[in-house]
Amino acid sequence: MKKLFTALLGVTLLVGCSDDASTDTESKKIPIVKEVNEALNDLPEYDLLAQYIDLSTYEADVESDNNGTRVIYFEDEEGQKGYKSVFVKKSNHLKLVSLDNDGLVYDNIIQ
Template identity: 40%
Template sequence: MKKTGLLKVINLKGGGAVLETTVKADTTTPAPEAKPDAAPGQSASSINGLPEYKTLAGAVDLTDLTPVIVSDNYNNRTILLKDANGREQYKSVFVKKTGLLKVINLKGQGVVIETVVKEDTVTPAPEVKPEQKPEAKPEQPASTISSLPEYNTLSAHVDLNTLTPVVVSDNYNNRTILLKDANGHQQFKSIFVKRTNMLKIINLKGGQIFYGAAQ
């Protein structure tokens, strides 16, 4: 009976009550609750990706120390640095929002360094882009240039029926056309100066054959 502490033990084989008594509470101090082990230490290389690592390594010799991250939240990160015997030697506190880092010597020597961690501003190497060659313009039948102002004069001096024109340049000042035969060999070149309406036709096998105003 929980309320009175009464305990009755009965032999179910017919022996009746074996024991009927009041149970007294045991006042013995309970064994302490076992706590989980502390987070295992890590090698210094395990924190070398943190933004405060370089500044921390510059202020403290991490060679014989083991870092233990004891807290890491939205606001800050705290790291304990322990020696080979597990004794705490240094503590670093990094404030993420401001980049402020404080490193404290726990042996009573106070603050080792308090500074703002600057991000690595090394300029990345420029991206190397593959060399781009100008896209070759497709060859066209003579009819595609028939609307050009120099066409009539060009056709009067060159048989365009057997040649394929390729406009190789066409800008504000002039237009250059190459005329190729059926084998793709360049036979003639025309240069038309737009501002003066002058046309030059060159036989690539024998020199200039016309120079004058386009009709």
């Protein structure tokens, strides 16, 4: 009886821990900005992004946004990534890359 109880307790703990771990992993994959490009308006790189990317066609998917850099992918309505933006916050350096055959679109410091 003790072995059965211990086994059930162990399985319950494992299932409980695995659910929490998967929830944490899933939450990290959720983009910060996905469907509302208007949220990009406050970013220092917004004007240049809007100049080179048709933001009515592409949705922003913020891959990462930490103290040093912000990486944004721009996806079409089918979920295909069309552009990648890398903004270095300390130096205000923006690099914009077209992920099709066009390659580098913009690579400069924002004033």
